[in-house]
Amino acid sequence: MTTVQTTAPPPPPALRPAVVARAGLYGVLGLNAGAVTVFFVQAGFGSNALILLGRLTGLYAALLMAFQLLLVARLPWLDRRIGMDRLTSWHRRAGFGLLWTLLGHAVFITFGYAELSAMDPVDQLVDLAGTVEGVLRAIVALGLILVVGTVSARLARRRLAYETWHFVHLYTYVAVVLAFTHQVAVGSTFTASAAATAYWYTLWGAALASVAVGRLVLPVRRNLRHRLRVSAVVPESDTVVSVHITGRDLDRLPARAGQFFLWRFLTRDRWWQANPFSLSAAPDGRTLRLTAKTAGDGTAALRHLKVGTRVFAEGPYGAFTTLHRTRPGTLLVAGGVGITPIRALLEELDGHAVLIHRVAGVEDAVLHDELRELARTRDIELHLVTGPATPDRLAPPELARLVPDVAERDVFVCGPPGMTAAVLRTLRALGVPRKQIHFERFSLAG
Template sequence: MARAGLYGLLAANAVVVAVLFVRAGFGADALVLLGRLTGLYGALLMAFQLLLVARLPWLDRRIGMDRLTLWHRWTGFALLWTLLAHAVFITCGYAGMSSLDPVDQLVDLAETVEGVLRAVVALALLLVVGAVSARRARRRLAYETWHFIHLYTYVAVVLAFTHQVAAGSTFTASTAATAYWYGLWGAALTAVLAGRVVLPLWRNRRHRLRVTAVVPENDHVVSVHITGRDLHRLPARAGQFFLWRFLTRDRWWQANPYSLSAAPDGRGLRLTVKAAGDGSAALRGLRPGTRVFAEGPYGAFTALHRTRPDVLLVAGGVGVTPIRALLEELHGHAVVLYRVTAEADAVLHDELRRLALARGAELHLITGPPVPDRLAPAELARLVPDLTDRDVYVCGPPGMTAAVLRSLRELGVPRRQIHHERFSLAG
């Protein structure tokens, strides 16, 4: 229902933009008109982007942060191409009327028309963000570097909005158009302010989180224990994650996504992290008493979306952290499949074994190289004969998660019973 609502909201606003564009009139060159229309839809997509990244609890609980992030990625590329089309159409249209070449025309517009230079800077920033978000570049960048560059998107948003106010003829074509665009941008910016500034500041002021212990699990994995005030009022569930900011002198500005590795009990929180970048590697050196600023909880990978009484939990590598937390909270019979390359890589395995024994769950540790696939359809059906009668939760590296999802579809597990979170840098 929430997904349909978002699609419906975008479609309804697309119709409104088209109506306002038509009502503004067509007294211009065809290319200029196309440029204006693509610019308007670029503005709409930018506002929609803000809603997707606002981290509003209502949307997150129903859709999940990983799916919202995926939509944000594809909307971002659509936005980039739309704004490029806007720039090309506008520049070429005015160049055709003035007999200047497109480059000279763009320079002339930037020098003579208020707001155009800001738009050029905004587009350049978005091109840089788009380039570092491409898969090949993203894999080579540390999460911290990528996140820092991505923050320049907000600068681009401000510049683009002021450009629309200054140079957008459709923006001022009528009182209704002006009210619509101010209302759209106001709602989008209010959502971001509420979800990403006001709510995190209020929760952290209320709970005052601090590190109480740092426990190495093996040479590459560490668990961080955190406590605070009134944690029973923090609406966190097993399977969710936070964006953690540890307020040390050299790391206070970095926020990293890590899942809870134990079900919240109202007294403390725990995250278990594998060293995958500078931020995660530095956690081993945290000292008890370090202040913590946490944004969240986020994610729909929880028991709230269960449809069946029994469950299958599939974990890969350190993706076991939300699975271990879920096992602690879920009711009904559970089967846990834990996939690792070698037994030494099985983080929290002893905890899982004790927890499975206490809750009457089945635990299977599956070891070996990625090929052959030890979670292929035949093997899954052998290990869990009643698979189609269970909810299935999957969390692990992207390759493993994709393979398990293919196996589940091949075995006929209904889509509504499959819950997955794509795991890469988050612990």
């Protein structure tokens, strides 16, 4: 159904925010890699090639470790432009790079000194740990990184509860402290010059400060300021519930439609558990709303929250917003309860929009009355697609029939992983440029 045309959206910026943010991150990493190389050369070369390689891999490992902290600091400027899911993906890839450079550092240094002393490599490692300050701490740090790397592998990650994985991941911060003290104690490049020492202290200080600000200072400050509480609990169906949140000065909370928070409801049995839920209505400066489907004890407990329950929310997070639009027309594709952030986005969109809500049956069409009302009052064409997952009802021919000009639109996709992957394949087959495709997964890093 189509209604009266609204005002045209403003033209997209010449430089996309995500491109600017990515270029900034790559630039920061590249400049620091160059600085590390310069300081390495200035420190001089020894006679043993293995020790030389060990020093170099150790320096790059230290840089990667600091970069890792920046990626998971949850700084608003980066998160709004890149998205936590992509930052977390980069963090994971950098983590495996860190693991290999640390292993290379340990192996090259051990074998290099063993070659000079004619000792067995194992005996040499034991000797270094017992006689050289900071080496034992470095061995413990490497062991912790190995454990974290093991539980972060895809096979192990699928088998672990998020809380278990997160708890193990926190040991990374212990490894960071141990590695830094090792670098201070025995790093020849660290003490080669006053400039090198100042550089490393600044690098580590900036990385740790980013984590402190993004993960501690901002969340605590915002929650003290806004004092969030549950104002209503509204069952949407037998398995879906909406929770309305109120608080002070919500007009100053920098949340946008499409973003999510990590919600922690401060009840006696659930205060320790944080879950990511998207806003299911655009923030209006007075209330916030999340809508969740029962998928475990945590989400089932939402139905029993009492009005007045205190809430601690971390966020807002995510780049699934209108900030990244490139075209005047929009297609939004939602699967099941994945409609929640898209329902919020509809309130911010200008221009003609097509919404496709993919569900197994009509009874699974969450918030459908609200969608119909939005379609009636705005320039939105609404399609409810029902039926089993196979045959694929959003395959290229079907999607092209529903939206003939799909390649000329921005496309926002949110739903279960299987459906999202299938829609992305369809969009590629229909020639939709990558820069016009927007999707986000809830992927959190410790």
